[in-house]
Amino acid sequence: MSKNNTPRFLLTAPKSGSGKTLVTCGILAALRKRGLRVSSFKCGPDYIDPMFHSRVLGAKSRNLDTFFTDEETTRYLMKRGAEDTDISVVEGVMGYYDGLGGIDTKASAYDLAAVTKTPAVLIVDTRGMSLSALAEIKGFLTYKKESHIKGVILNRMSPMLYPEVKSRVEEELGIRVFGYVPKLMELNLESRHLGLVLPDEVKELSEKFDHLAEMLEKSLDIDGLIELAGETEKLEVADRNADSRNPAVSTETEDDAGLPATLKKILSSPEVASVCVHRPRIAVAKDEAFCFIYEDNLGLLKELGAEITFFSPLHDKHFPENCDGLLLYGGYPELSARELSENVSMRQEIRDRLKNGFPCLAECGGFMYLHTTMEDMEGNAWEMADVIDGRAYKTEKLGRFGYIELTGNAEDRKFLGQDVGVLRAHEFHYFDSTSCGTDFHAKKPLRKRSWDCIHGTETQLFGFPHLYYYSNPALALEFLEACVRQRSKNV
Numbered sequence: 013m014s015k016n017n018t019p020r021f022l023l024t025a026p027k028s029g030s031g032k033t034l035v036t037c038g039i040l041a042a043l044r045k046r047g048l049r050v051s052s053f054k055c056g057p058d059y060i061d062p063m064f065h066s067r068v069l070g071a072k073s074r075n076l077d078t079f080f081t082d083e084e085t086t087r088y089l090m091k092r093g094a095e096d097t098d099i100s101v102v103e104g105v106m107g108y109y110d111g112l113g114g115i116d117t118k119a120s121a122y123d124l125a126a127v128t129k130t131p132a133v134l135i136v137d138t139r140g141m142s143l144s145a146l147a148e149i150k151g152f153l154t155y156k157k158e159s160h161i162k163g164v165i166l167n168r169m170s171p172m173l174y175p176e177v178k179s180r181v182e183e184e185l186g187i188r189v190f191g192y193v194p195k196l197m198e199l200n201l202e203s204r205h206l207g208l209v210l211p212d213e214v215k216e217l218s219e220k221f222d223h224l225a226e227m228l229e230k231s232l233d234i235d236g237l238i239e240l241a242g243e244t245e246k247l248e249v250a251d252r253n254a255d256s257r258n259p260a261v262s263t264e265t266e267d268d269a270g271l272p273a274t275l276k277k278i279l280s281s282p283e284v285a286s287v288c289v290h291r292p293r294i295a296v297a298k299d300e301a302f303c304f305i306y307e308d309n310l311g312l313l314k315e316l317g318a319e320i321t322f323f324s325p326l327h328d329k330h331f332p333e334n335c336d337g338l339l340l341y342g343g344y345p346e347l348s349a350r351e352l353s354e355n356v357s358m359r360q361e362i363r364d365r366l367k368n369g370f371p372c373l374a375e376c377g378g379f380m381y382l383h384t385t386m387e388d389m390e391g392n393a394w395e396m397a398d399v400i401d402g403r404a405y406k407t408e409k410l411g412r413f414g415y416i417e418l419t420g421n422a423e424d425r426k427f428l429g430q431d432v433g434v435l436r437a438h439e440f441h442y443f444d445s446t447s448c449g450t451d452f453h454a455k456k457p458l459r460k461r462s463w464d465c466i467h468g469t470e471t472q473l474f475g476f477p478h479l480y481y482y483s484n485p486a487l488a489l490e491f492l493e494a495c496v497r498q499r500s501k502n503v
Contacts, residue, residue: 017246020247021100021132021237022055022131022133023036024108024122025135026134027107030167032103033064035167035193037221038225040069040101043234045225048238051101052065054076054103055120056119057438059305062075074308076089079436084249087128091247100241105120105121108121108161113414113457113458126160129160131241133165133237138166145177149185162187163190163240166193167192169192169194170194171194188236191233191236193231278485283493286496288317291319292317292498295337297378300344301348302342304376306481309480312485325352325362326352328355336371337371337492338374340374340381342478343376346377347389349386353395370498371491373479374473374474379400379445379476382400383400384400386405387406389406393405410441411443412476414440416437417457418434428491433486439477448464448466449466451467471494
């Protein structure tokens with residue numbers, strides 16, 4: 013395969029629950045068993061699907077989201093994430109054309125395919141139908157003049173019926189069929205309130221994916237998918253301007269993997285040079301309770317000069333030493349509420365630091381951990397870090413779900429040192445708080461709904477919204493500058 017071509021294809025479906033994640037993981041495993049170096053991406057703000065990808069590949073999977081990043085940055089992140097690999101597989105989100113607010117294709121899998129010129133393969137769940145599948149496929153092919161759909165996989169298809177249906181699809185619709193997936197009785201990915209269970213909770217997962225790969229080698233045209241990936245257009249990114257990039261934070265990339273203009277401006281700033289001199293050390297909570305982490309968020313912090321160290325609020329008794337900032341991402345703290353509460357020394361050390369202005373970004377589950385009390389899944393209240401005077405409690409439905417745009421409410425106040433402008437984020441939680449904060453205003457794009465949220469100071473942001481730093485790199489830089497100021501206090 014051509015190294016410059018970034019061979020790639022996108023797996024999508026008409027709707028959620030069509031088998032995208034299972035088929036994607038099976039194909040990733042099959043490609044890897046062939047000796048190919050494989051990279052993977054997830055379209056949209058999903059945390060859990062990339063964990064399954066990573067489990068298959070033994071390497072980090074990344075997100076691509078055209079709501080969070082402009083077209084140039086999206087292509088840059090794909091190009092960078094695909095470096096040193098032979099082929100990239102992208103898993104779509106929801107239905108192929110489902111985007112912002114459910115009424116626009118922006119931020120859909122279709123939008124990502126168009127922005128990155130990636131051929132899409134439509135996974136059609138054929139359970140309960142045969143020729144009707146052709147009508148569904150035809151609709152997706154014709155809804156947009158250029159659908160970018162270059163092939164079809166028939167999921168949960170009878171092996172006896174497949175040859176005839178394949179022939180009819182190819183003859184009547186002129187679209188290539190890359191095989192079928194039989195009904196898989198022995199491997200189902202179970203779900204809970206925030207999506208699929210975590211990979212570590214599935215027994216013998218690696219063995220199951222190896223078995224799935226063997227099955228798909230027999231029923232899918234893996235050679236054809238590799239061929240499709242190799243026929244993609246070159247992934248165009250901006251020309252590199254090495255002189256504008258701060259050499260102190262330079263990382264090795266392909267010569268033509270240029271920097272987006274917004275990132276180039278940040279990396280060439282004197283503030284980044286200052287951060288790089290001090291090398292602030294950031295403590296990142298990472299365990300069963302706090303695991304919703306964008307790999308690219310950490311990557312950007314490192315690119316801006318930070319050092320990352322992981323710790324566990326669940327299992328470690330003490331906060332890591334010599335750290336200048338804290339990141340508390342989301343996850344499932346409600347499933348470990350007792351253990352988090354019983355780790356008293358960790359709760360106290362985090363509380364003491366944050367009460368004194370220690371730089372911290374806490375979102376969703378991490379935000380819940382900072383409350384006085386937090387409920388578990390049974391509604392039992394447990395003592396938490398007591399940084400936020402409030403109660404995190406369980407609700408019966410998904411609240412404030414989807415993309416949002418955040419703006420600061422107070423004109424005379426600066427958050428993380430200065431006004432970083434609009435922040436793009438998303439929310440996805442079944443819990444709520446008696447103290448969500450009022451320092452920012454959240455608005456759903458293309459909708460009228462809005463609300464206040466987030467506790468913000470010059471060194472801290474606490475709230476339910478999940479942030480993606482590449483949507484506004486200035487946020488990441490301001491956080492690190494706050495950490496550098498903290499470093500000077502510690503000296």
